[in-house]
């Protein structure tokens with residue numbers, strides 16, 4: 001009996017609402033099919049602390065908003081063969097990058113979220129990763145190999161893309177997605 | 181006597197048109213689709229967005245089909261890989277110029293720019309974005325003018341001038357700094373000329389002029405200028 005090595009897949013959650021991961025999970029029973037062919041080596045739903053080496057496919061949800069994410073993304077790129085931007089925050093930056101239109105965006109965002117709109121004990125957060133001056137889409141930081149647009153992308157689209165790649169084909173999503 | 185009809189070839193198909201027709205009109209009349217954005221039937225063509233460019237044999241330049249008149253024996257290509265590449269680039273540049281975050285935009289789902297991006301397979305862009313922020317004019321009791329979404333197609337200006345006949349709207353500055361203005365650059369609520377007819381909001385292709393408290397799908401009426409001008413001609 002020939003046992004094919006499973007394809008190593010990682011999913012990463014940067015600055016996004018987790019909606020893209022929900023859509024990923026919405027593949028429902030198709031996930032059972034997938035699990036026969038893939039091994040989930042890193043994910044918010046798997047208890048793995050460090051991003052492993054030699055990952056075949058990594059799906060990234062969310063934009064890059066803080067220093068920790070910036071460095072993690074660089075590392076992921078080094079350790080991943082095929083990097084896929086999953087959903088609009090990863091693809092374009094979406095709402096995460098809206099703060100870029102403010103002059104001193106870090107200050108404005110922190111003030112709004114932690115001081116102005118807080119009634120009980122307003123204070124700036126400590127011991128959390130530092131926000132970057134600007135927020136970025138994934139392709140503004142590292143090279144992206146494939147894009148799945150949508151807010152969130154449908155489970156069917158995600159399933160189509162991953163199945164095509166598993167079959168060794170490059171998916172063609174033209175006419176299958178809606179911009180933004 | 182001047183010729184009353186011209187013969188031309190569009191995408192290999194022989195067609196006949198009036199000498200006063202534009203390439204776009206001749207194409208539409210013969211069932212050939214050319215993508216457009218600033219063009220709107222019933223308004224004077226503006227030739228600004230350049231999405232409707234076509235190749236004309238013997239001419240090294242690409243021509244905007246919405247403004248170029250036909251001429252005898254013209255040979256036109258409307259859909260080459262080169263044209264598709266340029267159209268995609270135009271869409272990417274438009275998306276990068278102002279703040280086009282569809283998920284929080286009133287036009288999401290009824291926007292002509294978004295539709296074109298999907299149609300042309302613009303699944304991402306490598307153009308770095310210009311994050312300049314413009315103040316909204318929400319002073320009018322019924323309408324909002326949001327420059328952050330404006331693609332400067334001038335449809336609103338033309339409909340206000342040519343159809344409503346008041347020319348409330350115009351444009352100031354140049355290039356990427358261009359802005360739609362009301363009267364002599366006043367808040368919309370201070371306008372003496374505006375009749376509050378809403379035609380500008382009916383034809384805006386994106387979410388830059390809209391009616392307060394109503395989904396865009398209910399207030400958009402792209403066919404309005406055509407409808408009115410056709411009845412005027414009778």
Ligand code: SF4
Nearest residue numbers: 280282285291386387
């Ligand atoms: S105007 Fe259109 S393209 Fe721009 S953000 Fe709104 S929906 Fe998206």
Ligand code: SF4
Nearest residue numbers: 340374375377378380
């Ligand atoms: S509401 Fe009518 S009159 Fe006023 S700016 Fe718009 S088109 Fe012009």
Ligand code: SF4
Nearest residue numbers: 330331333334336384
């Ligand atoms: S407000 Fe709308 S119709 Fe007017 S120029 Fe801008 S995008 Fe075009």
Ligand code: FES
Nearest residue numbers: 227229230232246
């Ligand atoms: S539609 Fe012809 S230039 Fe815009």
